[in-house]
Structure formats: C-alpha cells, structure tokens
Amino acid sequence: MSEELSAKAEAALLELSQRAASDHPLMVEWDIQTELEERELISATSHGGFLITEKGRAYVQVMKG
Secondary structure (H helix, E strand, O other): OOOOOOHHHHHHHHHHHOOOOOOOOEOOOHHHHHHHHHOOOEEEOOOOOEEEOHHHHHHHHHHHO
C-alpha cells in the first residue's frame, strides 16, 4: 500500500480483521474512523460500529506480510 496508516488506525484495522462478521462491530474514534473510511478500509454498519472491507482485509495481509 502506498499510504501508511497511523499506529492507532493499524491497531483498529488488525482488531477488526480478527473479528467474525457476526461479532458486534468495533467502535472506533472519529479520527481513526475518518482515516480508515477515506481509504475504504472499513464500512459503517446500520446498527453502529464498523466492519472491515475486503480492501481492509487485503491491507492487513500486507501488514502481516
């Protein structure tokens, strides 16, 4: 990935990647939410919280690389 994420955003994305889709979605701080949404790595859910996108999962694989 060409853009680096902040340490807080990376931690939130890693946590999201470890959750099952059926788990209650992670709530994230506004600045982290904005950073991850702008890069299309997370998406908002209708009942609050966020889920990781396929692009987000791919980013995590690169981070773990």
